[in-house]
Amino acid sequence: MGGALLHRWHAAGLADINVIDPSPHALPAGVAAAAAPPPGAGPDVLVLAVKPQLFAAASAGLAERLRPDTLVISVMAGVTCAGIIERLGDRPIVRTMPNTPARLGQGVTALFGHGADAAQCARAEALLAAAGTTVWLDHEDQFNAVTGLSGSGPAYVFAFIEALTEAGIAHGLSPALAATLARATVTGAAALAAEPDADPAALRVAVTSPGGTTAAGLSVLVDRLRPLMADTVAAATARSRELG
Incomplete structure (x- = not known):
């Protein structure tokens, strides 16, 4: 740093x-x-x-x-x-x-x-x-x-890109193509979320058609992601407290 x-x-x-x-x-x-x-x-x-x-x-x-x-x-x-x-x-x-x-x-x-x-x-x-x-x-x-959220947060995003890439490979994409799609998807979505007055929840709803592919994916992801991120940030926060 x-x-x-x-x-x-x-x-x-x-x-x-x-x-x-x-x-x-x-x-x-x-x-x-x-x-x-x-x-x-x-x-x-x-x-x-x-x-x-x-x-x-x-x-x-x-x-x-x-x-x-x-x-x-x-x-x-x-x-x-x-x-x-x-x-x-x-x-x-x-x-x-x-x-x-x-x-x-x-x-x-x-x-x-x-x-x-x-x-x-x-x-x-x-x-x-x-x-x-x-x-x-x-x-x-x-x-x-x-520290638990933004200090360590970039590593969480990198891990998400890795996991998204691996999921694409598992469904038949080449490693290079899956990596390109995963990186561009995350950076593009982050750019949308960074726009003035952007609301990530509203952006998620806007791209999620009822009964569509995104809704199917989110039905698996969201229930697991929220407690997982809570535990992730809690672990990093606790480690920061220990270092102090």
């Missing part, structure tokens, strides 16, 4: 980016990485984009390199503001949860501020807006559900 954001910021012309990564790969042209923070007065903004299990090791010795007013932006799943303060001290924080379509500028990012003033929140939102839509949360504990 850090790499996806970095590429968006680089493409937008953001300057003065210092990447801290002992094992960098696939960096944008002209962007270098170092194993430790550069010397100096400390950054205006620190973006924490590491796996939550690695945060303790990655943050060792980092607090003394920061200014009291350094804005900390976290994209770590499950790590609370309190957990960040424990490692880096009490300073302005904006927690975020983007998702992987951020790489194309079509992601959605939830944000929550702790100790950050209006200007710092606006700065964080401007940075994450390069990745797509932004929404602000009222309570930090909503992050677990956000």
Whole structure:
């Protein structure tokens, strides 16, 4: 996720980016990485984009390199503001949860501020807006559900495309044709659902003729899909809570 954001910021012309990564790969042209923070007065903004299990090791010795007013932006799943303060001290924080379509500028990012003033929140939102839509949360504990829904959600869609492809193959389509049809169907339907004022339920009804083929398929899918998605999001939400 850090790499996806970095590429968006680089493409937008953001300057003065210092990447801290002992094992960098696939960096944008002209962007270098170092194993430790550069010397100096400390950054205006620190973006924490590491796996939550690695945060303790990655943050060792980092607090003394920061200014009291350094804005900390976290994209770590499950790590609370309190957990960040424990490692880096009490300073302005904006927690975020983007998702992987951020790489194309079509992601959605939830944000929550702790100790950050209006200007710092606006700065964080401007940075994450390069990745797509932004929404602000009222309570930090909503992050677990956000992680379970939109943070992990792209993988659910990819799994659906895989399953739709396999179903087409099972009914006689070639793998290449089934894959093309499945991908184009999902992306096209998503584009319709993304139109202003679109209602997915109304779109579903509009394409479902009584007694037709779509109705036959939905008669099998809907009753299984809703409890399955509820369980899927619940499992991811619970794991986010455990990571915190």
